[in-house]
Amino acid sequence: MTRKRVQKAADELGYAASPSASRLATGRTRTVAVVVPLLSKWFFAEVIAAAGRVLSGEGYDVLLAEVSTPRLRSEFFASPRLHGRSDGALVVALQLTGEELAALESQGQSVALVGSERPGAASVQVQDRDGGRAAVRHLLNLGHERIAFLGIREAPGSPLGGVPPAERLLGYRDALLEAGAPSDPSLELGVENTVEDGAAGMASLLTRVQPPTAVFAASDELAFGALSALRHAGLEVPRDFSVVGYDNHELSGAVGLTTMDHGVAEQGRLAAEALIGALSGEPARTSRIEARLVVRGSTAPPRRLRAGAR
Amino acid sequence: MTRKRVQKAADELGYAASPSASRLATGRTRTVAVVVPLLSKWFFAEVIAAAGRVLSGEGYDVLLAEVSTPRLRSEFFASPRLHGRSDGALVVALQLTGEELAALESQGQSVALVGSERPGAASVQVQDRDGGRAAVRHLLNLGHERIAFLGIREAPGSPLGGVPPAERLLGYRDALLEAGAPSDPSLELGVENTVEDGAAGMASLLTRVQPPTAVFAASDELAFGALSALRHAGLEVPRDFSVVGYDNHELSGAVGLTTMDHGVAEQGRLAAEALIGALSGEPARTSRIEARLVVRGSTAPPRRLRAGAR
DNA sequence: CTGAAAGCGCTTACAG
DNA sequence: CTGAAAGCGCTTACAG
Numbered sequence A, B: 001m002t003r004k005r006v007q008k009a010a011d012e013l014g015y016a017a018s019p020s021a022s023r024l025a026t027g028r029t030r031t032v033a034v035v036v037p038l039l040s041k042w043f044f045a046e047v048i049a050a051a052g053r054v055l056s057g058e059g060y061d062v063l064l065a066e067v068s069t070p071r072l073r074s075e076f077f078a079s080p081r082l083h084g085r086s087d088g089a090l091v092v093a094l095q096l097t098g099e100e101l102a103a104l105e106s107q108g109q110s111v112a113l114v115g116s117e118r119p120g121a122a123s124v125q126v127q128d129r130d131g132g133r134a135a136v137r138h139l140l141n142l143g144h145e146r147i148a149f150l151g152i153r154e155a156p157g158s159p160l161g162g163v164p165p166a167e168r169l170l171g172y173r174d175a176l177l178e179a180g181a182p183s184d185p186s187l188e189l190g191v192e193n194t195v196e197d198g199a200a201g202m203a204s205l206l207t208r209v210q211p212p213t214a215v216f217a218a219s220d221e222l223a224f225g226a227l228s229a230l231r232h233a234g235l236e237v238p239r240d241f242s243v244v245g246y247d248n249h250e251l252s253g254a255v256g257l258t259t260m261d262h263g264v265a266e267q268g269r270l271a272a273e274a275l276i277g278a279l280s281g282e283p284a285r286t287s288r289i290e291a292r293l294v295v296r297g298s299t300a301p302p303r304r305l306r307a308g309a310r
Numbered sequence C, D: 001c002t003g004a005a006a007g008c009g010c011t012t013a014c015a016g
Helices: A002-013 A019-026 A042-057 A070-078 A098-106 A128-141 A166-178 A195-205 A220-232 A264-279 A303-309 B002-013 B019-026 B042-057 B070-078 B098-106 B128-141 B166-178 B195-205 B220-232 B264-279 B303-309
Strands: A031-036 A061-066 A088-092 A110-114 A122-126 A147-152 A188-191 A214-217 A242-247 A258-261 A286-289 A292-294 B031-036 B061-066 B088-092 B110-114 B122-126 B147-152 B188-191 B214-217 B242-247 B258-261 B286-289 B292-294
Touching (some): A031 A264, A042 A061, A042 A088, A042 A264, A042 B061, A061 B042, A070 A098, A088 A264, A098 A110, A110 A264, A122 A264, A128 A147, A128 A214, A188 A195, A195 A220, A214 A220, A220 A242, B031 B042, B042 B264, B098 B110, B122 B128, B122 B264, B128 B166, B128 B242, B128 B258, B147 B166, B188 B195, B214 B220, B220 B242
Parallel strands (some): A031 A061, A088 A110, A147 A214, A242 A258, B031 B088, B122 B286, B147 B214, B214 B242
Antiparallel strands (some): A061 B061, A258 A292, B258 B292
16 A cells, blocks of 8 residues: 555656666566567467566566577577576577576576476476377367378478477377377478468378378468468368368467467466566476367368268 | 677676666666557567567667556556666557657657657658558459448557557548549448457448448458458358458468558568667658558459459 | 665776 | 776665
């Protein structure tokens, strides 16, 4: 109460403590850096937005650090860029090496990771393998037998360093194995995580001598590309072909994409909370998120089955 | 050269000047705040990403400020939140009141605006009226006569405060007037800028006694919604209906949307440069960007004409 | 419990 | 031209 009134009086008088002075005196910045490989992708923006809300709710400033190329990445970790600027770093998607993590810690940063894991560091991760399995089971349950996997291969210029969604491929294989479905390496494809490459990848999968009747795409962006390629190939979804994505992208509803929701905003929130915990000296917290199937209009029984049913 | 070698030596020794100390001594933070109504929309993320690259290239830290509700907005401007934290603010889309601008300036901020204009402040704007006119002319040239406008109405909870894309509506009317096409207020609709509302708006436009054959949507998100509504209504685009969007959203290529490209990244870049200029005492710089038509697959002559042509 | 003083790590004006 | 000193505006340990 008193606190609030003082704050209000201060605001009215236009008084504000000098952050630089108090930072210098205390050695704490009450600032957190958010480190992402790319800002303009929906996933990262959504994580940052959610994390930022809890962070600023707790009185932290949030500093933006985009490391979009391997070059920027090595420069970022080689120089003490965060030293004295933030107390902690929330690192999204980048698979940190031991040295990179050590570099952050030597700059006095507490660290929270989203989408990767490191001994001793707080992190939040998605049960991607389970998610992949659930996606493919959905297709198997509909009666599909030839199911392709359209995965994310890292671009040469990507700073990610590690292939987080590799787990999604494992889940795909798990589901096939469980069902006793024959696994066919020619149906597994890895492309860059863009709509364009998703389309090209889908087009290529359609040229197999025995083409698939469904695809599990490791991201919604790839799935959007796949949908576009299928349309161009004259195939109608889901009548002629089924597609499952992964993300529950804000636009996946608009195109009626069946997908896996892995709680993107939730990832940001949990990571921010874990980081705040770490900043107050709490031992590293690890959270796991389960992905859940969202059925929309891009999946249906394969043509053969439905024809038979009539 | 020497400078570079000193930098390198410093990096190797792990030495880094204390930002707090130098900020306290100089009174300059070498930090810029980016103020956006929403982080997780593609447009804002893209503007921030582009601005952030030029800003950090010039050695500025970038601080994130999301003011996503009217409440947060008034709190943000009522308290000296940026005082001593940043030297300048890059304000995206928010239509600042005179007091809000004054509040920023009293906190020692240089200001650059994107998507709005204020006497004395640097800004970058899009020639939205021209852009709207060009979009509608494209439809008129194809032979459409009943062209609807699906515009952005501000949500009650929106912090934007002003309707920037109102210019797009004026451009729409200009084009109709030029062509001597009858203007019909029942074909002008304003909805919230979401895919869902775009779909609902399109559905509603289709119920007019004399329905349109084409729509100009004031954003690509609205256009995505429109495409989805048209599909649900059993209409095929562009055979039965034409759609033009506005943004050149990263996913508009995937759905084959004809749209207006207003150089979103360029807006961010120019604003950052204008802000850097303002920070070094240069007089307020104003840039204007022209939107340009990108023809994809969502527009074609109206059915009547094509049938007649055969 | 209150209040004056030292110190945080820089920058810069000034004395030598 | 070089180097010691004051000052930026806080926090905090300490003297009274």
